[in-house]
């Protein structure tokens with residue numbers, strides 16, 4: 040009996056394949072970065088064909104490093120960067136343009152046009168989201184409006200849309216030769232087009248965006264057999280049995296299944312998810328209402344989400360654009376070389392501000408500079424910005440739900456940073472807890488797939504796999520916390536209103 044599960048984690052910066060055993064432990068993995076294509080300010084693209092090649096390569100790497108073959112793999116789970124939009128030709132499999140990445144802000148004009156009639160919240164009751172460049176809907180509309188011939192081909196039924204879960208699933212199940220064109224409820228809930236109550240596409244909203252329904256994938260649950268890998272794959276005949284958007288997947292991998300449970304992931308951006316169970320909560324505090332997961336025919340589980348666009352990518356920016364560090368972990372050393380932030384605050388509003396502010400007119404700002412400030416203060420301010428933004432989101436969760444968190448479960452690449460985790464506990468005033476397996480994004484998709492094919496029987500069994508690795512307790516005196524938070528919030532106000540109509 041095969042009893043391993045392979046998860047494909049198609050992320051913003053890289054694609055990973057990770058093989059897990061029945062205890063939820065990592066057996067082996069493969070990982071490959073893909074190019075971040077930045078054609079102009081505000082635009083972020085990926086080459087979807089490169090992504091598919093990398094996915095195939097990392098599957099091979101993980102299998103060979105594990106010394107396993109498809110006969111050991113009971114099922115495949117897919118998790119993915121959400122919202123990133125691929126449109127391709129169903130007959131050839133060729134993308135019609137580069138994928139437009141979730142961080143991309145080029146569709147602000149389309150957002151403004153749609154918001155002119157009914158405001159940014161005009162679809163929020165139905166889809167849980169405000170109009171924003173972040174979600175897939177305006178990205179599809181942009182491709183149809185700007186890529187030559189795309190609209191005619193889409194209307195003729197020749198083009199397909201998918202986020203990268205759908206792109207990987209379609210290719211893995213045969214592509215133009217019978218590939219399955221489907222997505223799961225969590226990914227569908229990030230398009231602007233899915234009705235959160237009925238879990239179906241809304242024709243009226245598709246029409247408002249002028250997106251033909253024929254492009255849209257079928258919406259399925261997060262845990263069921265969608266299809267089987269085709270002959271050309273190393274995994275041929277293996278069922279693909281789980282799909283979850285990366286943030287919902289990390290929550291699932293943290294075994295935070297029930298209403299009131301949550302996690303915060305520190306990756307390219309930060310994403311806090313708070314499960315609300317079968318109750319759909321509409322936020323007053325700038326949080327998104329989204330689908331948490333849906334297992335087969337079981338009832339859908341909803342969640343609130345606080346999305347922060349720029350956290351880990353700020354550290355990449357220090358490395359790649361400023362060149363003040365040569366690798367991400369070096370930021371810790373540089374930041375520790377000074378006693379404090381020297382009065383410097385950095386608001387990384389590179390794509391505007393997401394939760395809880397939702398200010399498209401904000402841009403990145405460094406304030407409090409004096410002749411004294413040096414690169415170490417900027418590194419420190421960057422790390423602190425990650426923790427401050429998380430505090431703002433948690434305050435919104437508290438006010439929306441009336442619940443105060445007693446601790447915060449964390450994961451993602453940045454949780455390797457000890458100083459950041461300590462400062463996070465300090466500014467939150469609650470302990471921060473890291474599990475043994477921090478590859479929770481991949482683990483969640485593995486769990487969803489493994490539940491569908493019988494590797495695991497129940498959520499309780501998965502809860503038993505979760506183990507604490509490390510805990511940071513708050514240490515900073517409260518008057519210090521209050522002072523630094525006040526300055527942070529002042530800095531946030533300085534980042535707002537920067538973008539004028541003529542830029």
Ligand SMILES: Nc1ncnc2c1ncn2[C@@H]1O[C@H](COP(=O)(O)OP(=O)(O)OP(=O)(O)O)[C@@H](O)[C@H]1O
Nearest residue numbers: 050051052053306307351352354367368451452456
């Ligand atoms: N020691 C560190 N200190 C601070 N930041 C770090 C450290 N190590 C990694 N990072 C940051 O963590 C991020 C990588 O985290 P992770 O691998 O979880 O990203 P990710 O969001 O999963 O990537 P993807 O978007 O591809 O899914 C990078 O942006 C990197 O800058």
Ligand SMILES: [Mg+2]
Nearest residue numbers: 050285306480
């Ligand atoms: Mg990730």
